[in-house]
Amino acid sequence: MNISKRSVALQASPIRKLFPYANEAKKRGVHVYHLNIGQPDVETPQVxxxxxxxxxxSVLAYADSHGWEPLRESIAAYYHRIGLTYETEDIIITNGGSEALQWAFMICCDPGEEILVPEPFYTNYRGFALPYTVExxxxxxxxxxxxxxxxxxxxxxxxxxxxRGIALSNPGNPAGVVYSKDEVCRIAYIAMRHNLFIIxxxxxxEFCYDGQEATSFGSMTDALDRIILCDSVSKRFSACGARIGSIASHNRDVINAALKLGxxxxxxxxxxxxxxKALYDLEPDYFIPIRERYERRRNIMIDALQKxxxxxxxxPGGAFYAIAKLPVDNAEKFALWLLNDFREDGKTVMLAPAEHFYQTPNQGVDEVRLAYVLNTDDLSDAMRVLDSALKQYPGRFLR
Ligand SMILES: Cc1ncc(COP(=O)(O)O)c(C=O)c1O
Structure with a gap:
């Protein structure tokens, strides 16, 4: 029996694929600092x-396929607070932002059609596009x-x-880029000129630093019928395990298709x-200390890397990631060596090799993505360990 070619073509998550090596290192008593995955350590709000x-x-029944209406109302109220005009009927609840994105790719494209994506991009986009044979x-x-x-x-x-469309994460994973209002407008106008969707x-x-704010594509009023806005509670409220996301659009056809998928x-x-719903009802002030916390961590990590x-x-201006080019022959080999062969005071770091965030072959081979989701003491120590590792790595390669 053969399984389908498209299931054979599915990629294992490059962010998770080094986990078995990390587990082995932990079994050997090594402390592993996880810089590889965007799992925030921020407490999930008690609400x-x-x-x-x-x-x-008395019965935990099926919910409405649109999503629980009070949650959709709360998301609409959250959008209104940030100046966007999505109403309850424009919003469908999804199993995480991942499902919202997967649906968006499917809704925009027939098999073999294309979505443009600035690279490096969130590597799971491949896993969202491939089942629907979207290029x-x-x-x-x-x-x-x-x-x-x-x-x-x-x-x-x-x-x-x-x-058929352009997909962008803003603020971005993996490079932490925040597109300026100008860039967001530019993309919106390109989409209008060429009749494209914007995912x-x-x-x-909410995670923008240095006093910047992200411009939402949802504020591009001339382009609203082509914008598919994907959101999630995972990072916003540090509730990754809840698996609650949403898709919002002013385009009725998009929402009707999403409902059928739902x-x-x-x-x-x-x-x-x-x-x-309780998370989306939180006051906007909730984000202030969290944002400050991430900004401090970003500064510590980037200052150390730049030295x-x-x-x-x-x-980077936002999210909680950065891409770094390392003086190594190959970042994946280095990441494996860190887990298999290296320790400094009983510690090592786990990194995500960045090659898998690029679609163009041979790009990012000496780059890694680092997530700054550790407390400042651990992050400083992780940087010390990484610095020492780079000095000792046999495949060190100074440009
Ligand atoms: C850019 C981006 N989009 C979407 C997601 C998916 O989030 P979730 O499915 O947990 O809501 C992630 C998760 O890391 C992400 O980084």
Whole structure:
């Protein structure tokens, strides 16, 4: 029996694929600092669990395929607070932002059609696109140029008669880029000129530093019918395990298609939707100390990286990731060596090799993505350990 070619083509998560080696290192008594995965250590607000505890029912029944209406109302109220005009009927609840994105790819494209994505991009986009045989076409952005988007002509040269949309995460994973209002407008106008959808992945919306704010694609009023806004409670409220996301659109066809996809998988988990409503009802002040906490961590990590000999790293403006170019022959080999062969005072670090965040072959082979989701003491120590590792790595390669 053969399984389908497309299931064979599925990639294992590059963020998770080194986990068995980390587990082995831990069994050997090594302390592993996880810089590889965006699992925030911020406490999930207690209101989530309190709302679940207070819920009162005799049967835990199926929920509406649109999602629990009070949660959709709370998300609409949250959007209104940040100046966006999505109403309850424009919002469908999904199993995490991941399902929202997967649906968005499916809704925009027939098999073989294309979505443009600035690379490096969140590597799971591949896993979202592949089941629907959607082709991801990279728009190259590079570390040496602070991952800035190319000019309109370069960008538009990538558009073919098969291109159906542009997908972007803003603030971005993996490079932490925050697109300026100008860039967001530019993308919106390109989409309008070429009749493309915009899949706007804004799950890190609140995590912008240095006094910046992310411009939401949902504020591009001339383009609203082509914008598919994907959101999630995972990072916003440090509730990754709740698996609650949403898709919002002013385009009725998009919402109707999303509803049919929702009906096909029946509904999202009821208790998590109850908890998620309490999260979306939090005052906007909730984000202030969290943002400050991430900003402090970013500064510690980037200052340390920029002092390491041979390391190239731009200060990212948002999310909680950075890409760094390392003085190594191959970042994946280095990441494996860190887990298998290295320890400093009984400690090592786990990194995500960045090659898998690029679609263009041989890009990012000496780059890693680092997530700053550790407390400041651990993060400083992780940087000390990484610096020492880079000095000892046999495949060290100074440009
Ligand atoms: C850019 C981006 N989009 C979407 C997601 C998916 O989030 P979730 O499915 O946990 O809501 C993630 C998770 O890491 C992400 O980094």
């Amino acid at each position: 989530f669990i309190e709302a679940v505890k207070k819920s009162d029912f 991801l076409k990279p728009i190259p952005t590079r570390l040496e140029n602070a991952f800035a988007l190319p000019d309109d002509a370069t960008l538009e040269a990538q558009i073919t008669d098969k291109t 706007a992945d804004e799950v890190y919306r 009906q096909a998988r029946v509904c999202c988990p009821t208790l998590e939707m109850i908890g998620a 390491m000999q041979g390391v190239l790293c731009e200060k």
